[in-house]
Amino acid sequence: MESTDTVPTYAAYDSKIEGNIIFTRVDAAINWMRKNSLWPMPMGLACCAIELMATASSRFDISRFGMEVMRFSPRQADVMIVAGTVTYKMALAVKRVWDQMPEPKWCIAMGACASSGGMYRSYAVLQGIDQIIPVDVYISGCPPRPEALIEGLMKLQEKIDKEHSTQDQKKTFFEDKA
Amino acid sequence: MSATPISQVAASDLTTLRDALGKGIISELEFRGEHTLVLTLEALPKALALCKKTLNYEMLLDISSLDHFGEDPRFEVVYELASLDDTRHLRLKAKVSEDEAVPTAIHLWAAADWHEREIWDMMGIPFSDHPNLKRILMWEGYPFFPLRKDFPLAGRPTDMPDVAFTGVAPLEGGPFVTAPGADTVAKREPHARHQE
Numbered sequence: 001m002e003s004t005d006t007v008p009t010y011a012a013y014d015s016k017i018e019g020n021i022i023f024t025r026v027d028a029a030i031n032w033m034r035k036n037s038l039w040p041m042p043m044g045l046a047c048c049a050i051e052l053m054a055t056a057s058s059r060f061d062i063s064r065f066g067m068e069v070m071r072f073s074p075r076q077a078d079v080m081i082v083a084g085t086v087t088y089k090m091a092l093a094v095k096r097v098w099d100q101m102p103e104p105k106w107c108i109a110m111g112a113c114a115s116s117g118g119m120y121r122s123y124a125v126l127q128g129i130d131q132i133i134p135v136d137v138y139i140s141g142c143p144p145r146p147e148a149l150i151e152g153l154m155k156l157q158e159k160i161d162k163e164h165s166t167q168d169q170k171k172t173f174f175e176d177k178a
Numbered sequence: 179m180s181a182t183p184i185s186q187v188a189a190s191d192l193t194t195l196r197d198a199l200g201k202g203i204i205s206e207l208e209f210r211g212e213h214t215l216v217l218t219l220e221a222l223p224k225a226l227a228l229c230k231k232t233l234n235y236e237m238l239l240d241i242s243s244l245d246h247f248g249e250d251p252r253f254e255v256v257y258e259l260a261s262l263d264d265t266r267h268l269r270l271k272a273k274v275s276e277d278e279a280v281p282t283a284i285h286l287w288a289a290a291d292w293h294e295r296e297i298w299d300m301m302g303i304p305f306s307d308h309p310n311l312k313r314i315l316m317w318e319g320y321p322f323f324p325l326r327k328d329f330p331l332a333g334r335p336t337d338m339p340d341v342a343f344t345g346v347a348p349l350e351g352g353p354f355v356t357a358p359g360a361d362t363v364a365k366r367e368p369h370a371r372h373q374e
Contacts (some may be wrong), residue, residue, distance in 0.1 A: 089317040092317060
């Protein structure tokens with residue numbers, strides 16, 4: 001029979017809450033939560049939007065990645081997927097919707113048109129959405145297949161995973177105080 | 179058993195128009211049963227009203243415009259009319275010079291509203307008495323008329339901060355056009371042809 005002295009004392013370990021605690025960094029926890037619950041704002045402007053819809057549907061199913069919650073209100077969205085040709089007239093609306101999205105927010109330029117104007121080298125079409133809003137991921141294709149969009153979204157997940165927002169916040173806080 | 183040619187159906191209409199307009203008709207064209215009347219701009223509103231009210235052309239299919247750059251009068255408007263049972267079609271044309279306005283056809287066909295706005299937006303031909311003559315495709319305040327012959331495909335930059343902006347598209351030697359008469363396939367296919 002073992003004495004109580006042999007009970008390990010290596011951590012503030014409580015068997016009652018065993019399995020309910022994980023040790024991590026705040027940034028890592030935040031990133032993990034953000035990247036697995038990306039709510040897209042579908043900015044479907046042309047044929048890319050059809051592929052975007054296919055991606056959300058059962059065959060490709062982005063709910064596997066926690067991205068199925070398409071929000072048609074910019075105030076509830078995390079990532080704007082610009083799918084299609086952006087004309088200069090529509091650019092005003094795209095910028096407005098983007099400005100209404102709360103931080104943190106990301107942007108995906110889906111397809112050739114949103115990335116660079118695509119085949120529309122004309123007076124009417126914005127030559128790349130990055131002229132008005134910052135883009136995190138560009139997806140090539142005309143239009144890209146759903147697999148390509150999912151690949152783009154996974155790239156965005158990887159990018160979010162490398163962010164250190166709390167650290168940056170702390171840094172700016174101390175810089176402001178100094 | 180052969181279908182009635184459109185030209186026969188529209189023949190009485192043409193007589194009515196000839197009698198009513200007289201010298202307002204500059205010329206008449208017929209091509210494969212399609213009839214076109216070239217009118218003076220003064221005769222155009224009368225002809226349109228006659229077509230709608232007396233001859234029962236219930237539908238205005240389209241209004242389009244042409245830019246005969248370098249000629250005077252410079253522009254031309256084209257009205258495509260049809261009857262609702264699709265048995266009769268008629269095309270009316272009228273030349274418009276740069277300082278002239280075309281009388282609106284909204285009171286005859288409500289469909290004229292957006293067609294006329296498009297022509298104003300793209301070609302810059304004004305329509306008099308139009309209740310809402312503003313741009314329909316380009317952003318409000320855009321300073322050019324992009325379908326005119328002297329407007330480059332790549333566009334012109336605009337400098338209107340706080341409203342919107344338009345840049346010049348990189349054509350990289352384009353526009354990419356076909357050369358239908360060329361002897362080899364490689365030459366016929368779309369390539370950049372340097373603009374002078």
